[in-house]
Amino acid sequence: MRLLEGKTVAMTGGGGGLGRCYGVVMAKAGAAVAVCDINLEAARATADTIAQAGGRAIAVQADVTKAAAFEELFDRTEAEFGPLDVLLNIAGIFPRVPLVEMSEETWDAVITLNLKSVFLGSRAAIRRMLPRKRGVVISTASGTGIRGQPKGSAYSASKAGIIGFTRAVSLELKDTGVRINCFGPGATDTPLWRVGKSEDEIQRLLAAGFVYQPDDFSNVVVFLASDLSAPLNGEFISRDLHR
Numbered sequence: 001m002r003l004l005e006g007k008t009v010a011m012t013g014g015g016g017g018l019g020r021c022y023g024v025v026m027a028k029a030g031a032a033v034a035v036c037d038i039n040l041e042a043a044r045a046t047a048d049t050i051a052q053a054g055g056r057a058i059a060v061q062a063d064v065t066k067a068a069a070f071e072e073l074f075d076r077t078e079a080e081f082g083p084l085d086v087l088l089n090i091a092g093i094f095p096r097v098p099l100v101e102m103s104e105e106t107w108d109a110v111i112t113l114n115l116k117s118v119f120l121g122s123r124a125a126i127r128r129m130l131p132r133k134r135g136v137v138i139s140t141a142s143g144t145g146i147r148g149q150p151k152g153s154a155y156s157a158s159k160a161g162i163i164g165f166t167r168a169v170s171l172e173l174k175d176t177g178v179r180i181n182c183f184g185p186g187a188t189d190t191p192l193w194r195v196g197k198s199e200d201e202i203q204r205l206l207a208a209g210f211v212y213q214p215d216d217f218s219n220v221v222v223f224l225a226s227d228l229s230a231p232l233n234g235e236f237i238s239r240d241l242h243r
Helices: 017-028 040-052 067-081 104-132 153-172 199-208 214-225
Strands: 008-011 032-037 056-061 086-089 135-140 178-184 236-238
Touching (some): 008 017, 017 032, 017 040, 017 056, 017 086, 086 104, 135 214
Parallel strands (some): 008 086, 032 056, 178 236
């Protein structure tokens, strides 16, 4: 039996490297996937990849920094596939800027997309899940939220916020049948990770084994979305805290 057979998943940031990989793997595990991204063509590319692999998916364009966007996303998801079982928060940005050079606009953009979208999406999803007494929210955090990252103060702050948010909300969800967890997949070779790096630096880090491929963590995400992870609530699953 496939671990996500019959489950309905909505995923933000689904047009990116991690989103595309996780969407395909979750579909292969049996889920129907609503792929959400601000870039509709990127979302469609992921949905097409899922369909080509034999899965079911739709592409949805949405600005996930807006509360109304999540209501529209979930309405469409449930109309197409049935009640929402899993929300996977992936959308995010990582501008690499030293603190003394960072503008207020950059700080606000990172916190709004990386952290506020998790609040908005989780709130909207959990409101639907609680009456059904089932559902899972999973968010992409990062070990940088604990250990920090040079030129990444806004990003690290947003990811630390996700970890704290997840742990706090999990206490509210105790004994409801609804769960919330987050994960840190480690440095992963995606377009977002490559931004600001020279080709020499990229090849050096890849050769040194400091960088993972998107699929390396995908089975963990499927596990977190599945009923096998039922004992886990408020957890941060990470493999890069000591790198």
